[in-house]
Amino acid sequence: MIAAVMLLLFGFAAPAQADDVSQIAKGLTNSRLYVTTDSGASLTDADKAEINSALANDGDADIRAVVVKPGHSQQALGSMLKAVGNRVGEGKTYVAIDANGREMVGVSKDLSSKEINQLIAQTSGGGIKSRLTEFGSLAEKKADDQARSSMIGAFVTLGVVILLLAAAFAAFLVVRGKRRKREEQQMAELKQGVEEDVTLLGEDIAKLDLNVMDQKLDPEIRSDYERAMNSYDEAKSATAKAAKPQDMQAVTTALEDGRYYMTATRARMAGEPVPEKRAPCFFNPNHGPSTQDVMWAPPGSTPRSVPACEADAQAVLSGGNPDIRMVPYGDGRRPYWDAGPAYGPYAGGYYSSYGGMDLLSGMMIGTMLGSMMGGWGGGYSDMGAGAGDMGGFGGDGGDVGGGWDFGSGDFGGGGDFGGF
Structure with missing residues (x-):
């Protein structure tokens, strides 16, 4: 019971x-x-x-x-x-x-x-x-208050970003405008200088005034003279089409050929051996092919070997001043190697068949063009960012954490939470 x-x-x-x-x-x-x-x-x-x-x-x-x-x-x-x-x-x-x-x-x-x-x-x-x-x-x-504050903050941030972007864009337009104006001026000066070179070759051809239709004209003389005239036409046409400094390389390459064939034509007419096809005279490519290399240094720089025509070689060897090609620059004239980056392709065209930039970089040490021929190095730096794992909660027990803030009221204590 x-x-x-x-x-x-x-x-x-x-x-x-x-x-x-x-x-x-x-x-x-x-x-x-x-x-x-x-x-x-x-x-x-x-x-x-x-x-x-x-x-x-x-x-x-x-x-x-x-x-x-x-x-x-x-x-x-x-x-x-x-x-x-x-x-x-x-x-x-x-x-x-x-x-x-x-x-x-x-x-x-x-x-x-x-x-x-x-x-x-x-x-x-x-x-x-x-x-x-x-x-x-x-x-x-x-x-709701946090959402409104976030929205207001977002709008304020967006407004600041827009203002900064607008300011940056305005600055970009100003800088681009100035750069474009400077590039247009440089291109105009370069084109004027190149046209002078083309005109000089044309005048040299006209002075000789050979009748290529004359059957009595030596075929080799006719051939070299025709090549000189063809080179002049190529240079003139390329100058008319040129829209940027790089386009001028084709012009000066044609001028270098034309100058050599005019030298060959005169040598044949004088009954002299045709000279070796050497790099143009460094001091003034309009002088035609060089005859020898001489040691020369621009003011304040170190000597280097440069190709020179007979007249300029003798001037340098005797302590005199060579006849330097002065090109339009601002309100005056400067040696072509100190007339800015626009003249890089101009010089490159004259020496493209003789080592190109490798030859020029050695000759141009200490000049404005020389300082721009070192190239641009560097690559893109790797862009990476680590991110912590975005977990929710941790395990089924342990300390309160995992991205969650913990708050409590006035707690009086007690034992462990058994079943949990």
Whole structure:
């Protein structure tokens, strides 16, 4: 009889089994509120529905709540909320409140621990339903305020960026305009200088005035003279079409050929050996092919070997000054090697058949053109950025973290959160 009485008294009063993390997470997947089996909370179905509806309407705050039995520690509740959030995979703020409505903690990805504590403090003094609905309402207002502030900040930032871009674009236009004007001036000066070279070759051909139709004219003389005239025509045509400094290389290449064939024509007419086809005279390519190399140095620089025509070679060797090609530059004239980068292709065309830039870079040391022939080095630096893994919560236990701030109300302590 005693055993029967004991069974009746205690057999059906076994303590409720605490819900685990998986059960709570499953319950919060389709609901904003979960009441644990052992919580002892006196919430009616209508109360639960009202809380769930209120939290669901706070869409920006995106809150989920768990009602637990009293006596759990802050850390245990924080770890439980973190683990639940990891299982659910959505939601910005999770809160836990005990069945008495007195103790409340939260973890959030949007709210700082200070903000969580402030919201919890503002809801103190009420029951579970009033605290959760008020917490949701306050959190929603704060989320809206943050969104407005972010939007205002974004507009301000956008305005500043637009102003900076506009200023940069205006500066770019000014710089580009100045550069374009400078390049146009350089191109006009270059074209004037090249046209002078073309005219000089044409005048030299005209002075000789050979009749290539004359049957008595030596075929080799006729051939060299015709090549000189063809080179002149090529140079004249290329000059007319030139739109940028690089186009002038074709002009001076043709002029170099024309100058050589005029020299060959005169040698044949004088009954002299045709000279070797050497690089043009460095001091003035209009002098035609060089006859020898001489050591020469521009003012303040080191000596280097340069090809020179007979007259200029003798001038240098005797301590005199060679006849230097002076080209238009600004309001005056300068040696072509000190007249700016536009004359790079001009010089390159004259020496393209004799080592090109390799030859020129040695001859031009210490000149304006020489300083621009070193090339541009360097490549693109690798652009990379590391990014930390963007995980949600950590494991099912451990310290509260993983990007979530943790806040709590006035907590009185308690034991570990058993079932969780």
